[in-house]
Amino acid sequence: MNKNSMLGAAFAGAIAVSTATGASAQSYDLQSTFGLHVPSIGKSPVHWAERVSESTGGNIEINVHGAGDFVPPFEVFEAVSIGAIPMGFDWMGYWSEKIPVANLIGSMPFGPTPDIALAWMFQGGGLEIIQKAYDPYNVKVLPCHLVVPEAGGWFNKEINTVDDFKGLNMRIAGLGGKALAKLGANTQLVPAGEVYVSLETGRIDATEFSAPQLDVGFGFQKIVKNYYFPGWHQPSSWDTVIINMDVWNGFSEADQQAMENSCKANIMDNLADQVQSQAAALDTIRAAGVTVRRFPDDVLKAIKQASVEVLEDESRKDPIFAEAYQSLTDYMESVGHWETLQRMPN
Structure with missing residues (x-):
């Protein structure tokens, strides 16, 4: 058909x-x-x-x-x-x-x-x-x-340096996928209902999907044991x-x-x-033997640089993308001044 x-x-x-x-x-x-x-x-x-x-x-x-x-x-x-x-x-x-x-x-x-x-x-x-x-x-x-901010993803190995992305087959959607591709990952979009089987069969080595509440519902904690944060690719x-x-x-x-x-x-x-x-979901994930980690700062810096390049590339290709990107970044900068003034010490 x-x-x-x-x-x-x-x-x-x-x-x-x-x-x-x-x-x-x-x-x-x-x-x-x-x-x-x-x-x-x-x-x-x-x-x-x-x-x-x-x-x-x-x-x-x-x-x-x-x-x-x-x-x-x-x-x-x-x-x-x-x-x-x-x-x-x-x-x-x-x-x-x-x-x-x-x-x-x-x-x-x-x-x-x-x-x-x-x-x-x-x-x-x-x-x-x-x-x-x-x-x-x-x-x-x-x-x-x-x-809400998503997790950074599920990985079948530790991510200690940016080189660990090279050759990694990862399900990741959107602009984040293009950023990781710049760092050597093989990225692809897999429908939600196929992600678990793709991990289980080795078609992919890693995946992002959503926040812990949704991720635990898909059972990723049963087959992948490294869960990374922050969700740099989708803070919202x-x-x-x-x-x-x-x-x-x-x-x-x-x-x-x-x-x-x-x-x-x-x-x-x-x-x-x-x-x-999210907290209860993280408890379930840890109870399944998953190690919850943060990406190293150097890795996040490299990903951010690649992301900026992607965003600028996409802006040059499409005028409405460029308009929205400029509007949103200007808005983030504007309200960011207020947020900085309100930030409490740890």
């Missing part, structure tokens, strides 16, 4: 689901790029859909489907773009080949912490810049889940609801506002859940 046939089948499947459930014209299907069983990000679109239903008085019902229910995870964006599926839920960086700026917002190495990322997105002009990149694809983007990252623009424009202004506000509430609840869940 070719891609067009697959997307056509997805559309037919979505219609069949709506018909089978007796859904009204106000019922919409959403497919996530993640399994719905995954901690935090798996449940996030479900909670958002519940909020939308409640805040619209039941006027909008969203049927949330997991990865692969209609199309493979990495085809959700295209399916939403052409209207085969009305809505999707994703990690922004998955669409970087089409939308380069999504890579920056999904995973800016040595980028903003969640509080600064949140402020820039909604008060610093970030969302307006990003939407310009989605418009040509007929997609409305709603930032809907903000991920965004997951979004994406909506076909024709579908979005069909909603009333009040319903659009309800969906946007439901995303903001979703962000707050998920941040609180993530922060309180």
